[in-house]
Amino acid sequence: MAVEVVMPKLGMAMKEGTVSLWNKAVGDSVGKGEPIASVNSEKIEIDVESPAEGTVLKIEVPEGEGVPPGTVICYIGNPGEEVGTQLTSEPAQNAKAETQASKNEKTPSVKAVKKSEDRMKISPVARKMAEAGNLDIEKIQGTGPGGRITKEDVQEALKTQRGLQADQPKEARVVPQRKPVEKSQTQQVPLSGIRKVIAVRMHDSLQKSAQLTINIKVDVTDLIALQKQTAETVQKKYGHKLTVTDFIARSVVLSLKNHQDMNSALIEDKIHLFKQVHLGMAVALEKGLVVPVIRNVDESSLIDLSRNIKELAQKARQGQLSNEDMKGSTFTISNLGAYGVEHFTPVLNPPETGILGVGAVNDTPVYLGEKLERRSILPLSLTFDHRVLDGAPAAAFLQTVKQYLEAPITMLL
CATH class of the missing domain: 4.10.320.10 (E3-binding domain)
Structure with a gap:
């Protein structure tokens, strides 16, 4: 009897999943546990593994199409076996029926996916x-x-x-002649999954808030020296190293405790001032940006904060984040320093009041009194909602972050 492969539920709030790529085509053999398709829902993407060994008999959902969780996306069985009218669960069948009923009755049946030898x-x-x-x-x-x-x-x-x-x-070199791009040569990619969610949220963020960005430069020479001095000790005791990003996150958390107006959100004409700090740390993935949330970081030590940052970043890159892992942040940090970017304008993660953009550290000659020294300078960019607070209190928050980073020992006391 053919085995059904269904769209998995990637979170309690998931209403629809999309098949982003089929690794197998009809007629291909597949082993148990072998990835047969990639599916995504909002900010999560995973590989769907075959529940049994056999042959792909029929593909029900083509690439780019969204269906409710529990919907059959393909059948696995023996070569030549006919696919019956097996049922999964009643809710899944009802959901699929509603989806099909919304389509035009004249819509032709799903075309068979090409054989693997004809399709890369x-x-x-x-x-x-x-x-x-x-x-x-x-x-x-x-x-x-x-x-x-x-x-x-x-x-x-x-x-x-x-x-x-x-x-x-x-x-002997041949320079290829670029041909004018014809309309038929363009590839149209549906705006779906993570990209669609990001597009909607960023557009809404800019349309529904008054965003202003201010910049500051921080001398992190002593911070980098402290980070290097403690690296071996921390590695031996805790199994991982402290990074500059960890110290930046710590400085933000301590600063938010002193500037509660930045740890806030404007919701339905009321400013909500949060007592706890739930820190969002943006992680760049191939499909887009996700922001896992570290909760109650105001109660965590620097070591615990560092461990949580690394664990959530790893879960994000492995596609293991749940919807709950990405909800409830009160402030966000976005770091583009690894790409060599200095200053940029981060966009608010609604409904938060602030987001800090971290740039690349550069060695710069700086006058300390009459003496010219080589110092490590870190650029920071703070975007805030001008409806919630003005430039002066936002600048005061950024100055506090600067003070912690330039006197890093204070973050350990």
Whole structure:
């Protein structure tokens, strides 16, 4: 009897999931536990594993289509086996029936997905990169699940291509002529899943708040020295190192305790001042940005805060965050320093009053009195809701953050 594979429920509030990629096609053999598809819902994306060994008999939900959780997305069974009218659960069937009833009755049945030999398994981002680099994807060796080509595979192929071109004599090099992009050559990607949620939230954030960004530079020379001095001791005792980001997060938490108006939200014409600090730490993923939340950080030590930051970031990159892990933040930190960005304008994470943007540390000559010294300078950008507070109290909060970072020993006392 054929086995049903259903859309998983990726959180208590999930109403719809979308199949972002099929790793298998109809007629392909599959092993138990082997990833057969990638599905996403709002800010979460996971691989769906086959519940049994067999052959993909039928695919019910094509890529890019959203269905309620519990809906059958494909069938696994023996080659040639007919798919019966098996039922999953009554709620799932009712949900699927409602979805189907909303569609036009004249809509043709779902087209069969192409055979794997006619269809390359490649992520959308990797495909765009390959097309931009004029790479033949059929010659790229995929290292992802089921041989899926990832963006890392394309990056390696681009490096190899550049190396071969550099070895050629100049007269032998052929410069490809760029053709005008025709309308038929463009790829249309549905705005769905994480990207759709981000688009809606960021648009609403800018439309429904009065955002202003102020910048400041912080001398973190002593902070970096302290971080290096304590690295070995902390590693031996706690199993991980303290990072500059950990100290920045700690300085923000301590500053929010002194500036409660920044740890707030404007909801239905009332300013809510929060007693506890629930810190959001933005994490960049291939599909978009997620903001896992560390709760009650005002009661945590620097070591506990550091551990929580690393654990939630790892869960985010592994697609293991739940909806509850991303709710209830009162202030957010977004760090683009790893990308070499200095100043930027972070957008508020509604309904929060503030978000801190962290840039890249650069060594700069600075006059200390009459002496010119090499110092490490960290740029910070604070975006705040001008409806809740004015520039002066926002600047005072940013000054407090600066004071903690420039005298890092005070964060340990």
